[in-house]
Amino acid sequence: MIHTKPLNNTIPAREKLLVSILTPAYNEADIIEKSVQTIYDYMQQLEDEYDWELVVVNDGSRDNTGKLADELARTKDNMRVIHHKINRNLGGALQTGFRHCRGDYVIVLDIDLTYAPYHIERLLVEAVETDADIVVASPYMKGGKTTKIPFKRELLSRAMNKLLRWTSPADLHTYTGMVRAYKREFLQNLNLKSNTYTINPEIINKACILRSRIQEIPAHLDWSEQSKVVSRTSSIKILSGIFSGLMTGFIFRPYAFFMTIGGILSLISIYVIGWIFVNTFAIYPDIAVGARDVEQAFSLSVATVFQDRPYSFFVGGVTLILALQFLSLGFLSLQSKRYFDELFHLGSSIFKNSNNAVVK
Incomplete structure (x- = not known):
């Protein structure tokens, strides 16, 4: 069941939870130190409410991201860095991070902090x-907003999310966003395949x-800092994004696409x-006068009519x-989709039981 509702910051009485902050990083040497310190400054305000850890996945960076992350981890007890030797893209980085997080909840955050750290508590509360x-942080739902996102990027993002909302059974406004809160128990029983940004709608x-x-929950996607850096979105990347969005939808x-075309x-x-x-019936009375019978007249x-408009028949x-x-x-695709859903549900149950058996 999917619910969308306004934010409530009241935290119910409960035991202290362990929260994992997961952030992938690729060639982020210019910002990683500042971003990590910003996260630490914010999370220290929540230490009465939560135990927490920071997990950084260095996704095969070619600059000093990995080295700087390791240096930071040596000075911070609750920070861990996992390194990919090669770039495995967002999907690969998230899957690696999910396996290494220890928290009851996992919060995925962009290392560039386009979603400010205060979203962490909002996600956890919800x-x-x-x-x-x-719990999805959504800049496109009522109460959310965006700031200084490049026009092409925002247009493509909004279009893809509109498409996915039309095709998905989940009544959400944001499907492609990475900033979310997950129950670790849910992630442990989820078998993921995507290595690209499509991992987000796949989940x-x-x-x-x-x-x-x-x-x-409503969120604020703020590109104020990123907008200072000149970047261009190539036509190939735009076409690739459109194609990926269509395939994800x-x-x-799948039956929605076939039936929509069939309906039109x-x-x-x-x-x-x-x-x-x-x-035909408009000219029938005149032709019927000289015809032998109804069949010939028709x-x-x-x-x-065919002689007058042959292409209409075609x-x-x-x-x-x-x-x-x-x-x-x-x-046929509706039937296949239902079979797939049942098989996936069965496979996930087996996967979950296997994980539980290994833990025991």
């Missing part, structure tokens, strides 16, 4: 109060299949065939055939 498996998709509880609900083609074919019949009427016939094909594919 997760604890609602017993959610996932939502699989959480829906497992009927996990997902919440969403297709995986969410059905409407076109009904309109064209309807036009043919209207014009045939001559159709032939007259368009009506082709669109009708294509509509039936796409609708058939839609029903």
Whole structure:
């Protein structure tokens, strides 16, 4: 069940939780020291409420990110750094981080702090109060906002999230965002495949299949610092983002694409065939006067309409055939999707039992 509701900062009475702050880093030598210190300054204010750790995944950085992270970890007892020898992209970095986090809850945060650290407590409060498996920080829901995001980037992001909202069973506003809170128990039983940014919608998709509880809170995505650095989004990257978004949406609900196309083609074919019949019956009385019988009159009427508008018959016939094909594919993909969901649910149960057996 998916819920979206306004933020409530009241923390219920409970035992002290261990929270893991997970942040992937790739070529972030210029900002990692400042960002880590900012996180520490904020989390120290919450030490009466939570025990916590910071887990940094150096994702094969080519600059001094790894070295600087190691130096920071030597001076901070609750900071750990995991290194990738090569860049494994966001999906790979998150999967590595999930395996190494020890907290009851895992908070994923951008190392550039485009979502300020105060989102950590907001995510935790919502997760604890609602017993959610996932809490998403959403700049696109009511109460959220964005600041100084490059136009192309924001346009692409909003379009992709609108598409995913249409195809997903989860009623969320942000599917591609990385900043979230997770129950570690939920992550331990989740088998992930994606190595790219599509890992974020993949998690939502699989959480829906497992009927996990997902919440969403308003957030502020602030690019004020990033906007000072000149960056250009290439046409290839934009096209790649659009293609990835379409494929992710297709995986969410493939039958929606087929049935939508089939529905549009059905409407076109009904309109064209309807036009043919209207014009046929419009000229039928005049032709019937000289015809032997009704059958001949009707045939001559159709032939007259065909001579006048032959392409109408072609368009009506082709669109009708294509509509039936796409609708058939839609029903088949719906059946396949349900089979996949059941198999994934069964596989996840086996995976969970295997993990529990290893722990015991």
